Amino acid sequence: MRHVLSVLMENEPGVLSRISGLFSGRGFNIESINAAPTLEKGVTSMTITTIGDELILEQIVKQLRKLVSVIKVVDLTDIPAVEREMVLIKVAASDSRRAEIMRIVDIFRCKVVDVSIDEMVIEAIGDYGKIQAIFNLLQRYGIKEVARTGTVAMKRSMQTMEE
């Protein structure tokens, strides 16, 4: 099963390689990984999406927590959280197909960010399911190229207040 982990860690040199080395060394999957500074000085936040059964996930979380540079690990899969990814999709768009593609763009509230004679670049933002759906629909027109940011995610604040 796919899991989204939110990891807070000390922003020190090499911390990314500690994380990626842990995943490769132990044979854990990384689907996407995304790191950026937080509001707090010296703290980096990372969103990792990974795939594994319950036992593997338990090990991944424990192993991450064991890293001396890691401050906090939360598995966002089972708690209310918002999750977003941005993707740029270059899709073949001949004159006859353009209108159809535009309809999909509208339905999913995507944006067209570049157009040429026979191609369009579409910007889509959404959670995992929405992005999958867009891919499925655009597939038949011919997807030429894709760039993805990887998932970022955040616990919903309602939850924080209940705690």
Next chain:
Amino acid sequence: MEISGARVLLECLIKEGVDVVFGFPGGAVIDIYDALPDYPIKHILVRHEQAAAHAADGYARASGRVGVCLVTSGPGATNTVTGIATAYCDSIPMVVFTGQVPSPLIGNDAFQEVDIVGITRPCTKHNYLVKDIKDLPRIIKEAFYLARTGRPGPVLVDVPKDVLQQKMRLKYPEGEPQMRSYNPNYKPNLNQLRKAMTLLAKAKRPLMYIGGGVIMADAHEQVMRLARACRVPVTATLMGLGAMPGDDPLFLGMLGMHGTYAANMAVYNCDLLLAVGARFDDRVTGKPGTFAAKAKIVHVDIDPTSIRKNVQVHVPVVSDCRLALEGMLGILADWDGQTDWEAKHAEWLAQTSEWAASHPLSYDRAASGPVKPQYVVETIYELTRGDAIITTEVGQNQMWAAQFYKFQRPRTLLTSGGLGTMGYGFPAAIGAQMAFPDRLVVDIAGDGSIQMNIQELVTVVWNRLPVKIVILNNGCLGMVRQWQELFYKGNYSSTCFEAQPDFVKLAASYGAKGFLVETTEQVAPVLREAFALDGPVVVDVRVTPGENVYPMVPSGASLSEMLLV
């Protein structure tokens, strides 16, 4: 007063109570060596940096204190990697200082530059590159703290040469370092302990399975108190040997691949397994899913990653095992004699005793011809009454040491369990001898392994370290040969030595004493003489070639499927 980074480093070592450093100099650390004679720190100059790391490790295992090793950049640093990985796999507290090329050159493929922080990331508990002299004291403080607390392990500190030459006013941080990202949990959850004790009260066939964590936590007394109070038999991993006296009536011996029949049958048949400071290694569990399959499992370990890694557990207890056992003893005291443990476990203890009596560890004692290696270990045990510090190399020698030396006390068996590093035993003995100058330290060696760090003979001679090396010389890489015999149709590819050094002459050329033993009758007198000598000794015992270690659970089989002969 401002002092150099090299002096800051040495001052910090003094603050940490370091009295001995194992090392080897080079350009990147020459500033430290320049200042070293001014400090009350003994430096043991090895002849290969791998040995420095193993010696620091042996010092740590024998004493419980953090071992320290110091080497130069590049090849000096890479030579320690096997030693660091060895310590990592067995959770040994150690701090390794490596020199690094000057900061401005880092990343330029400079002379003797290697990314040792990158290389050792997966085999250290943590590691540091010191970028600014101002960070040096804090980093050293943290390094020692990380090495010895929680689940211990090696920490590497890489110090560029310019940092060693810069100057600062030293203020060593007081108290425990505060690290928001590192807070090992020592205290057990009382509810979990109650659950564990309730299971114990209900169990008919309980077994305690103890490991290296018991030694690290100094929890051996608590183990014995609980085992004796509740009349529970105990088995230990290779790393747990010595926590319970080897001849205690409740002790079943080592479990696992080369464990005793009694221990493995007890694991197979128990209905409650109380695992304490052990990590369910595959050499112990055999075929996954068959290990203690009839039992409820309680697992006490300070490291959450050890729990439910290989085996499902019913009651996990994440804590220091000494505190957990104290807690369990407390619950027991509250119960105040409600249970007649003796009666409750009488049948089970009769069963385990029967297994021990019907299938003791054995070998052909009546055989004529070459010396039996097991007999050599038994003789070492008898001559030392279990009072020596034993180190081992890796292979059959190691297993015979584990089986036939009845360890009486913790920290008397120093052996590379997790990584299985040939060449570990001799340098580890150097470390142990430095920790305990007056105790007898014996390396039980194989003729293959000993050649991996034989150069350290000059180190023990020069430093007057009376380490005794007993080589169980079978003329081959015995453990691999055993696998070839049993599982590869006797295809002895590259395991039988065509050429061997003359170990007695080799010892002599280094300035050590050498003995040759060729008959069973010579074993005891020669060992007695060797152990009485006040200097390093090599005893080359020609043992039966082709002798195998039994019992043996073939790799991946269930513990109930032991090969007994």
